[in-house]
Amino acid sequence: MKVAIASGKGGTGKTTVAVNLALALEEVQLFDCDVEEPNCNLFLGFELEPLEAVTCLVPEIDPERCALCGNCASFCKFNALAALPNKILSFPSLCHGCGGCSFVCPAGAIDEKPRSIGLIEKNSSDSSLTFFRGVLNVGEAMATPVIRALQRHIDESRHAIIDSPPGTACPVLAVLGCADYCVLVTESTPFGFHDFLLALEAARIFQVPVGVVLNRDGLGDSRVEEFCRAEGIPILLRIPNDRMIARFYSEGVPFVKEMSGWKEKFKVMFEMIRAQACKNMGVS
């Protein structure tokens, strides 16, 4: 079973929930798919080893063969090629790697060469928790290929927890599209509720069953709860608005390690998730 931890925006506690849940369950895989800001390991402190470089195929033009017809540049939708009177210029950072330029080149002058855009890493130490993360190189714009490469490492025979990127754009959809269950982390404030609705809309595109973790519970009002009751969305867990928890977070310490009873709460939450995901998949 693949459980995605998502929220409409950053700062709501996705990483906190993903890391603490994974540590409570132990025998799981944890994937940090927030490749722009992969923060899980700040709380786990694993030694990481590189597993795979994520690449994008970019064009390389052979000037000997190029007839300067300019077909490649006029075809490219991403402005990654520009035709000058005596030369074709390429801008690899804009290239999406669609291969269209080499497809339309009548002279066969374009070769595609892999260019590194990110890295997949895995924890090397002996641990019951298997941790993978993707890191997008600074200055790169395309997170989705890194997320997809990371997802290929999911061992389908074991449970996987996936820390999703923030927002509601392409990168999140790449995660939700493969998930069996989606945990939405939110807080019951006007901002929290608004962003939660955006994330819910994204989850509903893929008809993934959804449950809610109320973070900083006690702050704000009951608008999220009322909405969830009306829509039949279960509240899986409440994390109180507690300075102690905030403090552990600030130190990079997962609070299940330090505060008694929380491992149990996360385990109970996971059982609820499993029951609902099974029901949704028609497995009893």
Next chain:
Amino acid sequence: MRQLAIISGKGGCGKTTLTAAFSSLSGNAVLADCDVDAPDLPLILKPRVLDTEDCLGLELASVDSELCTGCGICREVCRFGAVLENFTINPYSCEGCAVCTVACPEKAVCLTPRVSGQAVSSITRFGPMAHANLGTGEEASGKLVTLVRKKASELADQYSCKLVLIDGPPGTGCPVMAAITGTDLVLVLSEPTVSGLHDLKRAIKLTAHFRIPAVACINRYDINEKKSLEIEAFCREAGIPLLARLPYTDITTEAMMNEETVIEYAAHSRKAEAVEFVNIIRKLWADIKMRLSGPCDEEMCSKTLPIRES
């Protein structure tokens, strides 16, 4: 016209709360909510919409089932897995690269434009505002940010405003770059946490890359004073002026629940905590205003930003 962008390496640092507070204090500024993924500033400022403009994103392929013979060539050439088994297009995977359109022997595939969102011009109780609606799952948010900023500039001309206040998106990716290019000053908000410091460093790397003067501010500094000191040390070493340290307080949430800025909230609150908190923000704003109008800053900006709107 001057432009100030408020950013942070990550979400949830208090960017919107601070931008809203500044909007109460500024008097003559245009607001631009550039967090197009999760625009929260309108929840506080309740804008009245003046007009909207569509933002065209990547195009989308579509297959004409009358012409399609099911040869499968489009599925073979698509690198994004966007052509499904029944030869329809998955709109969330399609990047609009057009390879399928040239590969199809029957000319059965064409590209259609798609709207990724709207940029909106509005008026609020503190003045004009530009913001956005982004469709779920749409990319091109950097493009939409640029359109929001264009709207904000137009509003500034129209209403003779001297300043544009930009509520930035989280992260360090493409939308943030679109939000800060060409601004006069960036305020980076940070939190005293392990991830806060990590993300602050990435944000500063970005402002340095674009050679935009940056100042910093720590929010909820008293959650972890040791980490706050680390942030201060980093700012000192990097030559980033640290303008304020805001304490942890529930005032910000209470103000949000009332759909008010903290400045408005403090005006009728009896809590000493609220008055104290707002005093720090007033001081911070005065400092920023001085930096935005100061002659030495002008010199610095013109040196580092050769292409700048005047």
